[in-house]
Amino acid sequence: xxxxxxxxxxxxxxxxxxxxxxxxxxxxxxxxxxxxxxxxxxxxxxxxxxxxxxxxxxxxxxxxxxxxxxxxxxxxxxxxxxxxxxxxxxxxxxxxxxxxxxxxxxxxxxxxxxxxxxxxxxxxxxxxxxxxxxxxxxxxxxxxxxxxxxxxxxxxxxxxxxxxxxxxxxxxxxxxxxxxxxxxxxxxxxxxxxxxxxxxxxxxxxxxxxxxxxxxxxxxxxxxxxxxxxxxxxxxxxxxxxxxxxxxxxxxxxxxxxxxxxxxxxxxxxxxxxxxxxxxxxxxxxxxxxxxxxxxxxxxxxxxxxxxxxxxxxxxxxxxxxxxxxxxxxxxxxxxxxxxxxxxxxxxxxxxxxxxxxxxx
Amino acid sequence: xxxxxxxxxxxxxxxxxxxxxxxxxxxxxxxxxxxxxxxxxxxxxxxxxxxxxxxxxxxxxxxxxxxxxxxxxxxxxxxxxxxxxxxxxxxxxxxxxxxxxxxxxxxxxxxxxxxxxxxxxxxxxxxxxxxxxxxxxxxxxxxxxxxxxxxxxxxxxxxxxxxxxxxxxxxxxxxxxxxxxxxxxxxxxxxxxxxxxxxxxxxxxxxxxxxxxxxxxxxxxxxxxxxxxxxxxxxxxxxxxxxxxxxxxxxxxxxxxxxxxxxxxxxxxxxxxxxxxxxxxxxxxxxxxxxxxxxxxxxxxxxxxxxxxxxxxxxxxxxxxxxxxxxxxxxxxxxxxxxxxxxxxxxxxxxxxxxxxxxxx
Numbered sequence: 205x206x207x208x209x210x211x212x213x214x215x216x217x218x219x220x221x222x223x224x225x226x227x228x229x230x231x232x233x234x235x236x237x238x239x240x241x242x243x244x245x246x247x248x249x250x251x252x253x254x255x256x257x258x259x260x261x262x263x264x265x266x267x268x269x270x271x272x273x274x275x276x277x278x279x280x281x282x283x284x285x286x287x288x289x290x291x292x293x294x295x296x297x298x299x300x301x302x303x304x305x306x307x308x309x310x311x312x313x314x315x316x317x318x319x320x321x322x323x324x325x326x327x328x329x330x331x332x333x334x335x336x337x338x339x340x341x342x343x344x345x346x347x348x349x350x351x352x353x354x355x356x357x358x359x360x361x362x363x364x365x366x367x368x369x370x371x372x373x374x375x376x377x378x379x380x381x382x383x384x385x386x387x388x389x390x391x392x393x394x395x396x397x398x399x400x401x402x403x404x405x406x407x408x409x410x411x412x413x414x415x416x417x418x419x420x421x422x423x424x425x426x427x428x429x430x431x432x433x434x435x436x437x438x439x440x441x442x443x444x445x446x447x448x449x450x451x452x453x454x455x456x457x458x459x460x461x462x463x464x465x466x467x468x469x470x471x472x473x474x475x476x477x478x479x480x481x482x483x484x485x486x487x488x489x490x491x492x493x494x495x496x497x498x499x500x501x502x503x504x505x506x507x508x509x510x511x512x513x514x515x516x517x518x519x520x521x522x523x524x525x526x527x528x529x530x531x532x533x534x535x536x537x538x539x540x541x542x543x544x545x546x547x548x549x550x551x552x553x554x555x556x557x558x559x560x561x562x563x564x565x
Numbered sequence: 566x567x568x569x570x571x572x573x574x575x576x577x578x579x580x581x582x583x584x585x586x587x588x589x590x591x592x593x594x595x596x597x598x599x600x601x602x603x604x605x606x607x608x609x610x611x612x613x614x615x616x617x618x619x620x621x622x623x624x625x626x627x628x629x630x631x632x633x634x635x636x637x638x639x640x641x642x643x644x645x646x647x648x649x650x651x652x653x654x655x656x657x658x659x660x661x662x663x664x665x666x667x668x669x670x671x672x673x674x675x676x677x678x679x680x681x682x683x684x685x686x687x688x689x690x691x692x693x694x695x696x697x698x699x700x701x702x703x704x705x706x707x708x709x710x711x712x713x714x715x716x717x718x719x720x721x722x723x724x725x726x727x728x729x730x731x732x733x734x735x736x737x738x739x740x741x742x743x744x745x746x747x748x749x750x751x752x753x754x755x756x757x758x759x760x761x762x763x764x765x766x767x768x769x770x771x772x773x774x775x776x777x778x779x780x781x782x783x784x785x786x787x788x789x790x791x792x793x794x795x796x797x798x799x800x801x802x803x804x805x806x807x808x809x810x811x812x813x814x815x816x817x818x819x820x821x822x823x824x825x826x827x828x829x830x831x832x833x834x835x836x837x838x839x840x841x842x843x844x845x846x847x848x849x850x851x852x853x854x855x856x857x858x859x860x861x862x863x864x865x866x867x868x869x870x871x872x873x874x875x876x877x878x879x880x881x882x883x884x885x886x887x888x889x890x891x892x893x894x895x896x897x898x899x900x901x902x903x904x905x906x907x908x909x910x911x912x913x914x915x916x917x918x919x920x921x922x923x924x925x926x
Contacts, residue, residue, distance in 0.1 A: 236665075237655065237658050237663060237664060237665075238664075238665055238890050239646065239647070239778035239779045239889070239890065240779065241779070241889075242778065242779075242867075242888065242889045242890040243665065243888055243890060243894070244867060244886045244887030244888040244889065245886040245887050245888075246886060246888065246898070284925075285600065285924050285925055286600070286922065286923075286924055286925060287922050287925060289922055290921060290922050293919070293920065293921040293922060294598065294921060296919070296920075297598050297914055297919040297921055300914070300919065301914075302598060302913060302914025302918065302919045303598060303599075303913065303914070304597075304598075304599055304604065304909055304913055306913075307905075307908050307909050307912045307913055308905060308908075308909070310908075310912075311904070311905055311908050417600035417603065417924075418600045418601065418602070418603075418924060506603075506605060522884075522886070523883075523884045523885075523886075524884075524885075525605045525606040525607060525883070525884075525902070526605030526606050527603065527604055527605040527606075527607065528600070528602075528603045528605065529599050529600065529603040529604055533604070537607070537902065537905055540901030540902070540905070541886070541898065541901070543672070544668075544669060544672055544898055544901070547668050547669075547671075547672050548665055548668050548669070551668045551671075552663060552664065552665055552667075552668055553658055553661070553662075553663025553664070557663065558654070558657070558658040558661065558663045559654065559657075560651060560654040560655060560658055561647065561648050561650055561651050561654060562647075563646050563647055563778075563779060564645075564646055564647060564648060
């Protein structure tokens with residue numbers, strides 16, 4: 205990887221969807237031995253994937269999950285229910301196989317990699333040899349700066365993070381990945397994602413701010429106040445989505461954004477997780493309009509602001525399981541639904557094959 | 566099986582849930598390396614299963630799916646979008662492995678059996694030797710009678726159907742099944758299930774009737790009218806839930822009801838599918854109060870009346886995928902979510918195991 209590469213690639217066009225395979229899939233669904241439409245969203249997902257994967261036999265057996273992790277300077281303002289050291293500790297937990305996303309990736313047979321973009325306590329997050337999950341080190345600093353007082357990232361850090369996301373997609377594509385899930389870990393990152401979404405949607409923090417990992421009412425009020433003050437500081441200098449990302453984003457959010465943009469450029473279907481990932485997806489869509497055609501939204505997060513971000517993306521996620529963990533976990537949970545949608549599409553008998561009568565009309 | 570057995574077993578008490586293993590599971594969830602509650606419904610499902618399975622390590626790897634199939638005399642009134650012959654044809658399709666439920670059962674590694682309780686065209690539904698799905702024949706007649714004019718079933722037929730459901734559960738329990746899914750196939754059975762639910766809930770057919778497999782507006786109006794007239798005929802003779810089942814139910818709905826009651830008596834967790842299955846679950850709960858403790862509701866059906874039946878059962882299904890196929894398909898799709906809930910519960914590291922700091926409070 206060359207983190208110093210330019211950002212010219214951001215202007216590469218978004219890949220086109222294959223409308224022919226999509227139409228073929230739609231026609232096949234009408235011939236399968238079931239009342240038309242009766243598989244509901246499993247039908248539309250199979251049809252969507254047929255268009256995205258440019259095939260009449262969609263499949264998401266080869267799924268890659270990449271977790272981007274980084275620390276947030278704004279944690280100093282008491283905006284999280286957990287201490288900042290947990291980011292590094294959780295990277296170590298992932299490396300040893302104990303996190304929720306490890307269990308889900310094992311259960312799915314999915315590839316799992318962790319990218320450490322910089323935490324306050326590097327001793328905790330060093331990769332161990334021969335550990336269950338692959339941890340790659342791309343330190344951009346010991347966490348972002350506290351955006352209550354200064355930009356979270358320098359231009360160079362943002363560019364590096366975007367390029368790391370791009371390189372993850374290049375490698376995923378080389379491995380013939382059929383579905384990409386980006387996840388995140390970073391104590392304080394709902395604060396960053398909320399500030400970013402507020403800047404991009406021109407919304408008041410009170411409309412978007414939630415408890416994150418478990419703030420009480422007082423904590424949420426403090427978090428709103430921190431975001432309000434930060435936006436007042438930075439708004440005069442925010443003229444583009446990239447400015448917003450730089451001022452109030454985070455390492456992992458910028459890397460996710462780069463991955464989402466490049467995934468759409470290379471035509472890789474991406475399953476979007478919850479609140480933080482959707483804030484990155486919104487940033488990607490604003491930076492490179494049309495990206496969102498390549499997104500499948502997996503779940504409605506319990507974090508209340510997720511609804512507004514999804515609305516802005518005209519997204520209707522598949523399920524609502526009241527999850528709010530991050531780590532790509534909500535997306536990972538729904539991979540099994542996508543797999544079933546594909547298998548039903550590919551394996552069910554048609555009315556003529558099975559000699560079953562069709563509808564009375 | 567002895568279909569002439571008495572129905573004394575209906576009075577056997579419902580099994581008690583193990584509150585100790587349930588509490589142990591709840592305590593474990595709070596120790597796993599994630600913010601408390603952040604896995605949402607996957608946490609509550611794991612805790613519920615720990616209580617139902619009387620174990621601290623819940624699992625639904627061994628899942629059995631049994632499809633009960635039968636024809637409905639009321640189909641003569643033009644209440645379905647598909648011809649009646651499709652019931653037998655679909656039994657044949659299941660036997661050859663081409664139905665949605667075959668694909669889902671294969672994908673899950675679940676046991677699948679089909680019970681043919683009686684169709685108009687028996688030639689279509691004969692079991693073939695060496696076919697992918699096991700079809701068992703328990704013919705109670707060539708479909709039910711047309712309940713617009715007479716009781717759908719005789720007392721003897723209802724008793725036989727309930728006993729067949731009971732025997733299915735006995736055999737599932739002998740095979741150490743961890744989760745039971747009952748499904749159904751029967752052209753016309755949303756009409757029967759709607760009439761049954763109207764009788765049990767004392768609701769007007771217009772509030773519960775939907776398009777089933779795909780009726781248009783005129784068809785739905787006709788269906789409402791048929792159910793209204795049928796209820797006017799039978800209501801004076803309906804004094805118990807068993808009376809309602811006998812008058813407007815169906816072979817497959819009665820067998821499902823028997824399975825649900827006996828499953829609750831033997832303490833077998835059951836995953837409930839959509840509209841028809843929930844009407845049977847409602848019948849079971851009214852016949853043997855307390856049954857519903859053993860039910861997990863899988864999905865919200867697109868059939869509009871499902872909502873009212875779920876309300877009556879105080880049920881909040883896991884997902885809404887706009888499915889309306891039956892065959893146990895909605896339940897089968899959610900088995901993967903239950904499996905992930907169990908694996909997360911059993912396999913995630915605790916805060917102390919992973920040396921991760923807990924919440925700041």
